[in-house]
Amino acid sequence: AQKITQTQPGMFVQEKEAVxxxxxxxxxxxxxxxxxxxxxxxxxxxxxxxxxxxxxxxATEGRYSLNFQKARKSANxxxxxxxxxxxxxxxCAMREGSGGSYIPTFGRGTSLIVHP
Amino acid sequence: ETGVTQSPxxxxxxxxxxxTLRCSSQSGHNTVSWYQQxxxxxxxxxxxxxxxxxxxxxxxxxxxxxxxxxNYSSELNVNALELDDSALYLCASxxxxxxxxxxxxxxxxxxxxxxx
Numbered sequence: 001a002q003k004i005t006q007t008q009p010g011m012f013v014q015e016k017e018a019v020x021x022x023x024x025x026x027x028x029x030x031x032x033x034x035x036x037x038x039x040x041x042x043x044x045x046x047x048x049x050x051x052x053x054x055x056x057x058x059a060t061e062g063r064y065s066l067n068f069q070k071a072r073k074s075a076n077x078x079x080x081x082x083x084x085x086x087x088x089x090x091x092c093a094m095r096e097g098s099g100g101s102y103i104p105t106f107g108r109g110t111s112l113i114v115h116p
Numbered sequence: 117e118t119g120v121t122q123s124p125x126x127x128x129x130x131x132x133x134x135x136t137l138r139c140s141s142q143s144g145h146n147t148v149s150w151y152q153q154x155x156x157x158x159x160x161x162x163x164x165x166x167x168x169x170x171x172x173x174x175x176x177x178x179x180x181x182x183x184x185x186x187n188y189s190s191e192l193n194v195n196a197l198e199l200d201d202s203a204l205y206l207c208a209s210x211x212x213x214x215x216x217x218x219x220x221x222x223x224x225x226x227x228x229x230x231x232x
Contacts, residue, residue: 043204045223091158103172106158
């Protein structure tokens with residue numbers, strides 16, 4: 001079974017509108033972290049937001065927020081007021097465990113296109 | 117503050133050859149992770165080094181090996197190259213041992229490896 005599932009290969013959104021990118025995860029660990037990254041066409045991965053499994057509040061970073069539903073094992077990224085520069089690939093990732101080795105898992109990504 | 121740099125940017129090798137990719141971590145960071153990203157896929161974790169020791173390894177064969185130096189820069193070595201090794205290789209640095217917490221990773225621009 002895939003540990004990180006991103007079911008939307010591509011999404012389109014009008015500039016200034018909000019968009020939600022879906023991510024579900026699978027783990028039996030109690031302690032884990034969830035991340036979202038942006039990858040523009042230049043290839044460099046840019047960290048956007050982090051949610052710890054014990055965090056009670058949804059994470060927010062500027063225009064980015066993470067809709068964390070632990071029971072449903074989902075960690076959707078919400079981008080408010082989309083900008084043309086938001087056009088990129090977006091990856092959801094998970095790091096499991098609180099000790100020992102570090103092994104993060106990434107999803108296959110969602111391509112977001114923001115049009116004027 | 118200097119960001120993560122990688123060299124070379126592009127590389128073409130033939131099957132069976134060996135390759136060394138290099139990464140300079142962001143100033144002050146002590147942890148380096150390497151990822152392989154095939155076309156149209158999310159990054160796959162290869163391994164992580166923390167203070168010159170391997171701190172976690174993904175599902176990659178032993179012909180993928182690495183080093184971290186006292187200045188925290190790192191090398192990824194791949195022996196006996198195969199056609200499927202063609203990918204973007206990403207290096208990321210962080211200031212943590214990578215086993216807990218936010219562990220925000222800063223990625224380099226990547227090395228595009230083509231194996232013919």
